Amino acid sequence: MSAPLLVEAEGLSRRYQLPRERLLTPGTTIQALDDVSFTLAAGTTLGVVGESGSGKSTLARLVMALEAPSAGRLRFEGRDLHRLAPAALREARRDFQMVFQDPFSSLDPRMAIGRTVAEPLEKLDHLSRAERRERAAAMLDAVGLNAAQDLDKVPHEFSGGQRQRIAIARALVTHPKLIVADEPVSALDVSVQAQVLNLMQDLQQRFGLAFLFISHDLAVAERMADELLVLQAGRVVERGLPAEVLRSPTHPYTQRLLAALPQPLWRAVGRSV
Amino acid sequence: MTALLDVRDLRVTLATSRGPVDALRGVSFTLDRGATLGLIGESGCGKSMTALALMALLPDGAKVSGSISFEGRELTTLDEDRLCALRGDRIAMVFQEPMTALNPLHPIGRQIAEPLRLHRKLGATAARAEALRLLERVQMPQARSRLDAYPHQLSGGQRQRVVIAIALACGPDLLIADEPTTALDTTVQREVLDLLDELRRDSGMALLLISHNLDVMAARVERLAVMYGGSIVESGATQAVFERRAHPYTRGLFAARPRLGTDRQRPLATIAGRVPALHEMPTGCAFADRCPLAVDACRSAMPAESSVGAGHSVRCIRWDLPR
Numbered sequence: 001m002s003a004p005l006l007v008e009a010e011g012l013s014r015r016y017q018l019p020r021e022r023l024l025t026p027g028t029t030i031q032a033l034d035d036v037s038f039t040l041a042a043g044t045t046l047g048v049v050g051e052s053g054s055g056k057s058t059l060a061r062l063v064m065a066l067e068a069p070s071a072g073r074l075r076f077e078g079r080d081l082h083r084l085a086p087a088a089l090r091e092a093r094r095d096f097q098m099v100f101q102d103p104f105s106s107l108d109p110r111m112a113i114g115r116t117v118a119e120p121l122e123k124l125d126h127l128s129r130a131e132r133r134e135r136a137a138a139m140l141d142a143v144g145l146n147a148a149q150d151l152d153k154v155p156h157e158f159s160g161g162q163r164q165r166i167a168i169a170r171a172l173v174t175h176p177k178l179i180v181a182d183e184p185v186s187a188l189d190v191s192v193q194a195q196v197l198n199l200m201q202d203l204q205q206r207f208g209l210a211f212l213f214i215s216h217d218l219a220v221a222e223r224m225a226d227e228l229l230v231l232q233a234g235r236v237v238e239r240g241l242p243a244e245v246l247r248s249p250t251h252p253y254t255q256r257l258l259a260a261l262p263q264p265l266w267r268a269v270g271r272s273v
Numbered sequence: 274m275t276a277l278l279d280v281r282d283l284r285v286t287l288a289t290s291r292g293p294v295d296a297l298r299g300v301s302f303t304l305d306r307g308a309t310l311g312l313i314g315e316s317g318c319g320k321s322m323t324a325l326a327l328m329a330l331l332p333d334g335a336k337v338s339g340s341i342s343f344e345g346r347e348l349t350t351l352d353e354d355r356l357c358a359l360r361g362d363r364i365a366m367v368f369q370e371p372m373t374a375l376n377p378l379h380p381i382g383r384q385i386a387e388p389l390r391l392h393r394k395l396g397a398t399a400a401r402a403e404a405l406r407l408l409e410r411v412q413m414p415q416a417r418s419r420l421d422a423y424p425h426q427l428s429g430g431q432r433q434r435v436v437i438a439i440a441l442a443c444g445p446d447l448l449i450a451d452e453p454t455t456a457l458d459t460t461v462q463r464e465v466l467d468l469l470d471e472l473r474r475d476s477g478m479a480l481l482l483i484s485h486n487l488d489v490m491a492a493r494v495e496r497l498a499v500m501y502g503g504s505i506v507e508s509g510a511t512q513a514v515f516e517r518r519a520h521p522y523t524r525g526l527f528a529a530r531p532r533l534g535t536d537r538q539r540p541l542a543t544i545a546g547r548v549p550a551l552h553e554m555p556t557g558c559a560f561a562d563r564c565p566l567a568v569d570a571c572r573s574a575m576p577a578e579s580s581v582g583a584g585h586s587v588r589c590i591r592w593d594l595p596r
Binding site for chain 2: 051052159160161162189190191192193194195197198201216217218219220222223224243246247256257260261
């Protein structure tokens with residue numbers, strides 16, 4: 001039996017109007033996302049790859065309901081997120097959380113990490129401060145930090161990899177069903193990147209999480225994703241099982257992305273050099 | 274023939290709020306005219322600090338010992354005026370972030386012309402003509418009309434081409450490129466690296482390429498130095514280092530890299546722990562606390578260099594254990 005659908009996106013589009021440069025002519029319109037459809041089942045990972053400007057981050061913002069689509073529909077567990085009343089949307093937000101690229105700017109530098117991790121709970125549940133702290137501690141332990149020692153430290157006392165673990169703990173503290181991860185390991189060192197990717201796979205198993213995993217790194221996306229979308233200029237140009245898309249890409253853009261990889265990776269996919 | 278650049282036992286001590294810390298702990302390497310050397314390692318390993326030391330751009334309060342000999346001249350004791358004459362002329366640098374390396378308020382033509390006016394004393398017209406030639410040389414599309422463009426009007430890849438044009442303006446003998454493509458998309462990254470290769474072959478300048486990306490190194494440099502904790506832990510011909518991986522850290526770095534076509538059910542190999550912060554750097558091998566092979570002797574003193582093969586050396590006392 002296949003897992004129930006968590007996210008259904010139908011013809012998602014997003015246009016931005018640039019400010020006008022002349023008084024009487026309207027500014028140019030940019031189609032950041034153009035007719036993107038996909039489904040994401042509970043507990044699975046959809047990988048999104050493409051270069052800067054391809055619409056990856058716009059897609060993340062729409063799925064997180066931080067912006068409304070210009071056209072199309074986004075359903076989360078059957079409900080159209082962009083039609084929910086503000087209070088209902090706020091309540092729904094516990095089910096989808098985000099992890100950002102740069103753990104140096106995504107954490108408040110002056111806030112103890114225990115509070116940072118507990119913060120999403122403040123507006124959601126009527127938990128006491130002590131209960132929130134307890135939940136934050138449990139999450140910090142779950143991501144491999146030592147809550148007993150670390151709860152009252154501030155971000156600069158941690159390395160990049162540890163900060164990204166803190167950001168993940170914060171995203172998990174509401175027990176979401178979906179994590180939107182926008183380039184979650186691209187700011188990390190290689191040895192630490194592997195630790196965080198392993199952690200994300202473990203957490204997925206343990207909590208039955210779904211990921212919308214955005215990356216410009218094809219090898220990272222292949223490792224994480226059950227299904228892959230290749231975005232170019234706001235459009236899906238190719239989709240399918242990661243191994244198939246990356247082994248025999250049919251779209252010239254995907255071929256170009258693969259061709260741009262330095263040689264050793266090519267050997268790993270069994271291509272002739 | 275003496276090497277273009279000969280760095281011997283370079284040590285840099287930084288003044289921090291926690292007291293003095295050793296950012297470089299005895300770095301030695303040489304680079305011949307027209308040759309390429311890659312410095313690879315993770316954040317905090319001393320790659321960029323090495324570049325800054327070569328450019329004499331270390332932060333205030335930094336103490337340098339050891340020797341940096343460039344074309345036979347000792348740089349560590351050179352006065353600021355003479356350093357200024359070298360920087361941007363004989364030694365040039367390309368930085369990671371082309372957005373912050375350029376001045377947003379000046380047209381790019383003027384920024385490319387600046388080193389020519391300063392070092393070559395060219396007049397405005399001659400410098401502008403030369404700037405155009407350089408823009409064409411870095412394959413900037415519509416170079417002529419771009420001379421008067423501002424950085425924000427260019428894409429990331431185009432901006433990096435401008436930064437390279439500035440670095441090349443005076444025909445340097447040594448180009449230091451510190452993560453020149455890390456901020457760029459993969460396809461643009463390849464274009465920029467191809468361009469650097471081509472320019473280097475044409476001009477005969479030496480290239481010191483700094484990157485954390487093993488795959489970039491594999492394709493672009495003849496020799497490779499792996500840095501960890503402020504020292505070079507393994508160095509040799511790129512091919513030899515890739516094949517032999519004598520230092521446990523080099524092995525860990527290779528294993529942890531996600532590759533296409535691997536089994537996603539199997540967890541990625543990781544290196545336990547994390548890079549030690551500068552103020553907690555141990556006296557012995559900096560990698561010992563993360564190393565599966567470490568014994569007490571590793572922690573008591575910094576390992577001396579052992580020879581692995583011709584021109585290939587490693588700082589590890591346990592590198593030749595059977596694997």
